Amino acid sequence: MNHQFSPAALAAQIQSVGVDIEGVNLSYGSNHVLKDVNLAIKPGEFFAFLGPSGCGKTTLLRLIAGFNTAQRGEVRIGGRDISVLPPHRRDVGMVFQSYALWPHMTVRRNVAFGLEERRVPRAEIERRVDAALDLVGLRHLADRRPSQLSGGQQQRVALARTIVIEPKVLLLDEPLSNLDAKLRVQMRQELLSLQRKLGLTTIFVTHDQEEANTICDRIAVMEDGKVQQVGTPQDLYDHPANLFVAGFLGTANVLDGAVRDDGAGRRVFVGSGVTPVALPPSAGADAAGKLMFRPQNLIIRPDGGPPAPGHARLTGTIRHREFLGASIRYAVDVGGQLVQVDAPHQAGDALLAPDAPIVLDLAADKARLLRP
């Protein structure tokens, strides 16, 4: 109760709690929107629900806020089941994609709203509102109406309005999607530093993997109402569990082929246009498989000499190229399948011509076998 009203003190008030989602299923009629979702979000974590539109990520977020009801499963915050609580008693702060600022109230009244609903004394409300507005740097605009603010400012007001109530969890529904590119980059850093400062468990919904990668501790990649994989950005990028995750997190090269025993008890991947690629022993033999690797995992071998140790050899024809500045991306036809190759670029380097044959080396330990 002994509140201090500086931004730092605001942070000190917040106790980080975890969010556990267990066996959640949700349908609208015959439309099964969430299928057996299980997630454990750690206290203080910056967590993202990432996926294409329609994957169920917003539905899941609204479920946590209490705007949807799951047919099965439960949501626990700080260990307490909140599935039966109405939205206003959940203490989870949500920033809406449209910000949902009330047009009939000033910025100050918007931010004060949650505190007023909590019957906080008037003087304390004013101080806490000031602190929250300071935190987002908008105290000088406190008496404006939302419609008189720019998009970025509206965003910050929405944020201030949410954190001023010191929620247990902060929910962000595509908060950056209505901002221009430059502002988006700036805001995501601000969001991150604010979250770190407050230590507030935060769930961030986005369809932009770059956004998720840059600010989130961990990401749940969702598709078709299911969680496909949970992990740190690096984890997901380097070790995608399936083709969807691989493709959603970055450019992925995929070669069709099969896993064979090379006769010496080792597993290898065989496909057209590529020499057998050594696989970890755990891969089961005699099955179809797909080999996934990133464009930067390939090395161009203009000399055409034998592959380096631990590398497989790909041969193909350049179909087209894109000049990206720091690198050049070639699309190469390898045995009838297109493969992207990134070559670092230095001033004065010559570009390879389309339709020229090309020889590539692939480090076997960078490639990943995915089952179809």
Place this chain on the structure above:
Amino acid sequence: MTSLALTRDRIARVRPGPALAALLIAAFLLLFLVVPVVQVIFVAFQDKTTGAFTLVNFADFFRNDLFMRSFANSFYVSAMSVVVASLLALPLAYLTMRFEFRGAVLIQSLGIIPLIMPPFIGAVAMQLLFGRNGSVNLLLRDHFGVSIPFMEGLNGVIFVQSIHYFPFILINLSASLKNIDRAMEESAQNLGCHGFRLFRRIVFPLAMPGYVAGASLVFIKVFDDLGTPLLLNVNDMLAPQAYLRISSIGIADPMGYVISVVLIACSLLALWVSALAMRGKDYATVQRGGGGLAKRRLKPLELVAAYAVVLLILVLVLAPHVGLGLLSFATIWSFSPVPDAFTLKHYQTVFTESGQYITNTLLYASLAALLDVVIGTAIAYLVLRTKLPGRQWLDYIAMAALAVPGVVLGIGYLRSFYGVPMPFTGQPLSNFWLILVFALAIRRLPYALRACTAALQQVSSSLEEAAENLGATKLRTVGRIVVPLMSGGILAGFVTSFATAAVELSATIMLVHSQSDAPLAYGLYVYMQSAAGRGPGAALGVFAVVIVGLGTYLSHVVIERGRRERGQDH
């Protein structure tokens, strides 16, 4: 502590608030609408001699040439009234909403005044101005030897009804136009669309929900309206046929009630069709307090033309009131373009005799309108924002009031409440003036309900979710977010209900039981039954129009100010 919390959790999950509100409203509608109406119309399904259930009366209805002719006439008149009313409303709404137009608020307010056409006098004034021997035709005949049959037969009904009810289209269409996001229009301009094509292809389709809402109201009102055809002595339409039969002395004929049932059925059908036509066309295009159409500046020549059009329409639609004004100052006005002389004596008469009527009217109409917007907001909220089973029925039943002729409701009230004595006084409950307020509220509820529903549809639900998310209960959210954001629509609903309730006669006439409790419309009726009463009656009518008109104008000012404060006018 834990168990207490758990109980509260359970209560929270059941959400008794909306269910309770729904039950209260359902009880109100049942008691003051369904029961009285059923009390009256069940006769339609009764065999006259045996009292057994029968449909033979309906067979008679469809076999009867007169009724079929009346049916066709009612349909024709309603459809034509929609067309004419649209022609009047479209330019006013489009010009004032879409362009920078000085006096737009004034024009909008004046455009609503025709709704406040006091009974009897409106038609008298129209006859004096546009009748076969009215001012216009007398002048035309004197100078050009021609006359225009404005008021002959069905023409007269269409003419008077379009002028009377066109504000329904004006109000709804204006609200829709105001709520179209400017980007919609700008993107069309960007793609090369302009001028009338822009209006036809983008602006009008986006404003369609408002237009259809208004047009269906006009259709239904004209279809059900009794006063105008009766006063113009057009009998072969459905509503007058029903009335003539229900109110004939000594005749017990079920056909009047059969026609009432047919009227109710047709109105419900019209509502259903308009709902069907609008399904999936909920264009809530404005977000985050964004602005409506960007107002454009007209070129000087266009401006002159626009003002000419607006002026012409205003002169036409305000003609009954001009006539009313002349009548209230006239000594004698008979077979001449203007009255013989002018006097203030009618106002003097009204001042000394009729103060009570005015205070009663203000009390009844404002109570009724208040009740309407409270119930209207509640129903709109229950329907749009909750998942209560059967919530749509509240809407349907409340809207069905639109289809109930005032006489039927009046008789139903007498039947239902006359036998119930009031506590303390022993007077019949139907004599209690609050019953009159309920009758007015029920009759005007559909207008308020539509206004509230439209207003709530414009409030993005994320605005409410944000409030709940920040700790406001549903009720608090309604109080602090929903109602303030709906205030424009609620006020519009209040004004419509108030304005029309203030001059309502058909249910009133059955329920007024003492002069001291009588409203203005009753006073008008009494005045207009004698030759000497025409002047004072008109003066009383002028009072009605001025009071209600001022109220309308003030609320417009309030709405506009609120909009400006919210920065929604860009």
Place this chain on the structure above:
Amino acid sequence: MLRTTRTLRNAAAALAVLLLSGTAAFAEDPSGKLVIVTSFPKDMTTAFQQAFQKANPKVTVEILNRNTNAGVKYLQETASNNGTDLFWASAPDAFEVLKGAGLLQPYKPQVKGIPDIVGAYPVNDPGGFYAGFAASGYGIMWNTRYMKANNLPIPKEWADLAKPVYYDHVAISAPSRSGTTHLTIETILQGEGWEKGWRTNKELAGNYRTITERSFGVPDGVNSGAFGIGIVIDFFALSSQASGFPVEFAYPTITTIVPANVAVVKNAPNKAAAEGFVDFLLSPKGQEVLLEPAIRRLPVNPVTYEKAPAGYPNPFKDTSLGAQVSFDVNLSQARYNVVDALFDQLVTFQLDDLKAATQAIHKADAALAKKPNDKAKALLGEARDLVAAMPVTAEQAADPQLAGAFTVERKSATDAVPERQAQVEQKWAAFAKENYAAARRKADEAAALVR
């Protein structure tokens, strides 16, 4: 302030009603309030109200204005818990309905010297259920400016109104809506006989511009000049004249003078005051009020005419007024609803067709006058007969079986079920429509022959 307290009190009472509805009522306070349901205009009721209250300062008169039909409906619907003391209106038939429904209380007025008969009509109900207090006669009212502008001659008799020159200039109210119009129609029927009477009525109707729903619609239209000539009850015309409108009025030779009536309502809460009012109406003081310019009705107390202005019609002296027809009240009652329904179906709702036929007949007639032709004359006669033809005879009209189609009264469930009203009406309407179309064809044919 007073208003506020009352409002609050009423609001509290309303709350109580909502909570306690159905609980026993408290005893009613005795009061000096006299509640009168009336169809008379304000000018008249206010004059009597003031005069009566002056004579009886303890009584407060409360006037409830309803048109006659609504008044009857109101009394019927509220009979279970009656709060009305007096019913005060013109049309005797409305009183007959109330009497039939057992809603009236007999009272013998104390005033002496009232004749039994005015014109040809009995002043009082034989059973004493209602009493006449003023007489009125039907006549022709016209707007002088309208007549001048349209060059119309002044009509004197009903038959004049059937002349082609008045085509589309005359108005009347529907007999089913106005008791007094009904009496006018019935008077013509009794005076000329069923067939001839209907012929006259329809020939008049062929010239109607409109048939109004309210009685007052006719004088109102004449006053404003919407139409030139109206068939109205005298006081409408006389009071309009008194208000300054450019209108005049005349009684035709065949007219009926009918009393306007007053009756005490059964279970009247304030019976003593109600009976006092009836006596006041008939007293010389009350009767004099009738002479006021805005009221202008004929007193039933002959002595009052001494105080009347010069030229005031006096049915007790001027025997031509209403005495031409001896009015059979029983016959009128027996076919009351049938006559109304016939007029509605044959005239009111077929007015356009009837007018078209009439116009064709007028045209043919005019042509024939210039160029006589026997065949055309015969055709025209047929056309006239077609217009005049009636679907029912006088005997059928008075048959209770037919009248039963219009009422709910029945002796027992096994009674023969008469035809339903809607069936009967459909038959009549079809009959009229067909005949009017045929008449029009024949008249056109006749006109073609002499062209």
